[in-house]
Amino acid sequence: MALKMFDALLPYFGGKRKLCPVIFGLISKHIPRENWQSSVFVDAFLGSAAVSLYAKVQGFRVIANDIAERSVIAGKALLENSDTRLTDEDVYKLFLANQENKHLIEKAFCPDVFTRRHAIFLDNAFANAKRPLDQYLLLKFSFRLRPFSKYSSPNAFNRPFEEGRFDEIKPTYTKHIQDNLASILDILKIEKARVNAGVFSNGFRNEVHKRDVFDFLREVNGNVLYLDPPYAGTLAYENEYRVLDVILGDDKAKSRFSSEGGMKFLEEVLSEADKFPLWVISFGNAGGKNDLNKLVEMVSRFRKCATREFMYRHCEAMATEKHKEQCREWLVIGWK
Template identity: 25%
Template sequence: MNKPKYPKINYIGNKEKIASWICDQLPADVQTVADVFSGGCSFSYEAKKRGLSVIANDILQINHQLALALIENNDVILNDDDVDLIFSGSLKNGFMTEHYSDVFFFEQECQELDLYRQNIEKLDNPYKKALAFALIRRAMIRKMPYSRFTIPWEKVKQLRDEEYSYAKYGRRRAYHNQSFEFHFRENLRAYNQAVFNNGKQHQALNQDVFEVLNNIQADAVYLDPPYTGTMNNYFGFYGLLDSYISSSIAKPFDNHFMDKKQAIDLFKKLVEYLKPFRYWLFSYNNVSQPNREELAQMLAENGRKVQILETPHIYKVTGKENKQNHKEILFLVENI
C-alpha cells in the first residue's frame, strides 16, 4: 500500500503544515483522540496515520462529509462506474439553480451542480457519497476566487475573467473556468489514495461541540476552535456547501466563537465540558481573544498542569501586514 497522503482540501485555517508537530505532543499513553472542531480533518488524518483511533466532529455538514470520507472510512473508494454515474444525464433546474445562479456560479454551472447532487444520491454506499461530496467540494472551491463563498458576484465574475486577472495579477487562473467534472476527475486519484485502514475503528460526527463532548469517551481531546478576533466566519466561508448537501438554505449555528463578547463565556463552558478527559490539546493564535494569558489561567484552574508551546504559522486569510506576526500556540493540559 502507498503511504497515506492527505489530499488537497483548501480549508481556511487548516493545520496541514503543523498537524505532525501537534501530534508529536500527544502523550504516549493516548490511544483514542477526539478532534472536536475537525474542519478540513488535517489533524484527524495525521492522528489516524499514527495508528490512533479517531473521533472527528464538526458542526458543518460538509466537514462531516470530509471526516466520513477520510477518517471513518477505511477502505471504500470511488470507481469509474461511480464517477460516470455522477456525471451522467441532462442538466437539471433545482435548488442551486433557483437560489445561486449568478450569485456564486453561472446558471449552467448551477444546473450542473443540481444534476450531480441528484446523481450522488444514487451511489450505494455512504462513504462513496462522502467521497463524492468531498470531491465536488474541491471542484466548487477551485472554481471560486479566494476559495470561500463570501465574495460578491461582480467580484467573482471579474476575477474569473482571465484577461483581467492576468493584467492585474500576472496570472490567468484558468482553473476557475475549468468544469466541475474536470476538477473532480483531476483530484479523484488523490482522494481515493487518501483512504486507508490503520486497523482501528473511527467515528465521524456532525454535532455542536458541547453536545459531542457530553457523549464521547477519549484519552485526549484536540480543540481548534475558530479564533475570535480573526477572520473566522466558517459558516460564511463554507455554509453554501451545507446548503448544497441538504438542498435547503443552511442556517448559521449558535456556538460560532465569532462574537468577542461571548468568547470568554464559551471558553469557560468548554473547560467545564472538558473535565471528564485527561488530556487536552488546545490550538490557539497569539492575536485571538481571550488572549493567551486569560486562556492559560482558565485552563490551569483546579491545579491542572498547562504547558504552552509555539510555532510560526500563517493564517491564510489574514491581511498581508499581519501574516508574519501570527504564531500558533498549543496549550497542553493534563487534567489531574
C-alpha cells in the first residue's frame, strides 16, 4: 500500500519505505502494539527518514540521528515538526533577490548537475531558505530535477539537455526532460503539497540529532534501536550526494561504514548498544560481497536473533540485471 505521507520523502538511495510494514510487523512480536505509544523508537542512521516517519505515525516517540545535514533537514521538517506546513507565501519568498547569494551552484555545478536556469534559482532560494522546512522543499525540488535521483549524468542528460540536443537523450529520460522544462513555481507547488502530506503530530516531541553514531548512542535511550548503516562495500552516500553536501556546506569524507571492511564497525556499534532491549538491523549483501551468516554470527555474540531475507531492488534504473538478481536485503532482529 502506498502511503501518502511517503510522498513527503526524498527518493534517497537505500531508503526503506517498502520494508516498513515488515519491520514493524517484526517489532510487534516483541512489543505489543498497545505499548507503542509508551515506547521510544531510536533510528541511528536516519537517511530519508522513511522508517522514523513510519514509527512516528504508529505512535512511537522517535529519536533519530544522521551524520549528514541532508538527512537532518529531512528529520527536522518531518519528525520534529508537527504542525508547520508550507504555504504559497513561503514558496513565493524563495524568489526574492537575496544579497547573501554566493552563486555557488551556478559556478560549480552548472550545467553538469543543474541547468543554468535552475542553478540561478537554487542559489538565490537557498540563501532565502532559513528554516529546515524551506531547505527541505528545495531538496525535494532538486531531487525532482535529477534523473533517477543521481547527482551526475552530464553526458547522458545535462549537457545535451542544456544545449537543446534533445534527440540525443535516451527515452528513459523523458520524464526528466518534462520536469526540467516545467515552470519552477509549478514544481515547487507540487512538492510543497507532497511535503505537507508528511507533516503531522503524534503527540510527542520527536528529536533529530546530527552526530556520529557512536556519540549519539551514548547519549540516548529507547525501547527499539533501528540500525540501517551504509552497507559495507556499496556506493558511499558522501560520493553520491556530494553535490548536495557542498550546497549545504556539509562536504565530508566517505563514511567508514561504506568501506569494504565496514561490517566491523557495525560490530562496534552493537557492542555499545546493550542498553536497547530490542535491535532491528537492516543490511544488504552488496551484490554478494557480504555474508548473512557472518552477520548472524556477529549479532549472536551479543543476544538472541532471528533473520529475514528479501530480494530487494536498489537503484532500479541503473543497476544491471545481473546485479539486481544478486541483491539481497536482510532484516535481523535481536532481543535479550
